Amino acid sequence: MLQTKAWRNLIISIAVTIIAVVVLTRSIQPAETPPSNQSNQTPSSNTSSTSSSTTQVSGVNLYNTYCSACHGSNGSGASGPALNIGSWSDSAKVQTIVKSGKGGMPGFQGQLSDPQIKAIGDYVAALKK
Numbered sequence: 001m002l003q004t005k006a007w008r009n010l011i012i013s014i015a016v017t018i019i020a021v022v023v024l025t026r027s028i029q030p031a032e033t034p035p036s037n038q039s040n041q042t043p044s045s046n047t048s049s050t051s052s053s054t055t056q057v058s059g060v061n062l063y064n065t066y067c068s069a070c071h072g073s074n075g076s077g078a079s080g081p082a083l084n085i086g087s088w089s090d091s092a093k094v095q096t097i098v099k100s101g102k103g104g105m106p107g108f109q110g111q112l113s114d115p116q117i118k119a120i121g122d123y124v125a126a127l128k129k
C-alpha cells in the first residue's frame with residue numbers, strides 16, 4: 001500500500017515537472033522569434049549585424065552594413081567614389097541615389113525602409129568634409 005502511494009507521488013511529480021517544462025518552453029518561444037519581415041536582406045558587405053532588427057535606423061550602422069564595402073568606412077571611398085566630400089553634404093541628394101542607384105551602384109529602395117534611407121542620407125551628409 002505504502003509503496004503504491006510512493007509510486008503515485010513520484011509519477012505525479014514527474015507529470016507536474018513535464019507540464020511545467022512544456023508550459024515554460026511554450027511561453028518562452030514566441031519572445032525569441034524576432035519580427036523578421038526583412039531578414040533576407042543581403043548586404044553586399046558581410047558585416048552581418050546579428051541582432052539588428054527592422055526597427056534599427058542608426059545611420060552609422062546602416063552605412064557600415066550597406067555602403068562601406070564600396071564607399072569605405074567614413075565615406076573615404078573604395079570601389080565606389082568618396083562620399084566625404086562637399087557635394088554630398090545634402091542628405092536629400094544622397095537619399096535619391098540610395099533609392100535609385102547610380103551606374104554600378106544598386107538602388108536600395110524596397111530593401112531599405114524610408115526611415116533607414118533617411119538615416120543613411122543624414123549620416124553621409126554629416127561625414128567629415
Ligand code: HEC
Binds near residue numbers: 080102106108
Ligand atoms: C556595390 C557597391 C556599392 C554599394 C553597396 C553602394 N554604392 Fe554608392 N556607388 C557605387 C558606385 C560604383 C558609384 C559610382 C556610380 C557612377 O557614378 O556611375 C556610387 C555612387 C554613389 C553616390 C554618388 C557619388 C558620386 O560622386 O557620384 C552616392 C551618394 C552613393 N553612391 C551613396 C551610397 C550609399 C549611401 C550607399 C549605401 C546605402 C551606397 N552608395 C552603396 C557603388 C556602391
